[in-house]
Amino acid sequence: MESRIERIKKQLHGASYKLTPQREATVLVLLENEEDHLSAEDVFLLVKEKAPEIGLATVYRTLELLTELKIVDKINFGDGVSRYDLRQEGASRFHHHLICIECGKVAEIQEDLLGDVEKIVESRYGFTVKDHWLTFHGICQSCKSSGNDSKK
Amino acid sequence: MESRIERIKKQLHGASYKLTPQREATVLVLLENEEDHLSAEDVFLLVKEKAPEIGLATVYRTLELLTELKIVDKINFGDGVSRYDLRQEGASRFHHHLICIECGKVAEIQEDLLGDVEKIVESRYGFTVKDHWLTFHGICQSCKSSGNDSKK
DNA sequence: GTACTTGCAAAGTATTTGCAACGTC
């Protein structure tokens, strides 16, 4: 079976881009840290371990390229930094996020909970939905059960 | 009946802050442009018309203060700028946004469509929701009906 | 007078751009 990186390579080729070693290293870092929400700087530091000669600008350019191709989504959780999150293969909508205001942890919800809401938006507001971004702020399970009241 | 600005003044006082002329001018600009999604720079330019001597740093400080008090929400639509949006009085959740990918217009949905979704998140993921941010990307009614295919 | 607030300038971050050099077909 074809690997994820192979399919990404084809997507790049389809758009007349090459999967250079720098780009490959960047994509690998994203795949290996799929659960995280890395900033460009984070990605840069991790890529450097594989390819020490890479420049920060290249990482930015690669991330921009991947965003354009909808391979990753650029998100912003309100701190001053953009973060990059791999989109599930073939997903037409971006997944949801849960941010804990106690511990700061960011969890993902891959199932799409907005089907009905999108129908309402379409019928009531005449707006054809193509994609969505949904983030919840609240208290995660482990902070609740540990009765954690230490403010981070 | 008490005006909105009066109530905001009380909120500030309740948190031991003053409604200085600069802060008042800033709040007025936000009230007068409630439909828009102004950046700090936008607010600064508009406030300057009322209070020419104000500094950009003061606008930033005021917006930060208002964000802290939950009078405004700081949002980011993916261009590099933070934007500031008045929260409805007494609303426990932030309102939703519809961004048209044709014309770029940003519309607001004040009714809360996420009640059921939040229940699912609470029961299925054990996450207690305190607030949410929901943005849709798609095609607005007027772009659809005008058959607008001019890419901006 | 004390404590909060302001304007300005400087500093700080994050991100983008210019450009010569490199690599690949």
Add this chain to the structure above:
DNA sequence: GACGTTGCAAATACTTTGCAAGTAC
């Protein structure tokens, strides 16, 4: 050899901070 790509340095954009001066009670 043309063209996409890269690394570095410089430039840009947005936001925050330091500080002396101003203001309100």
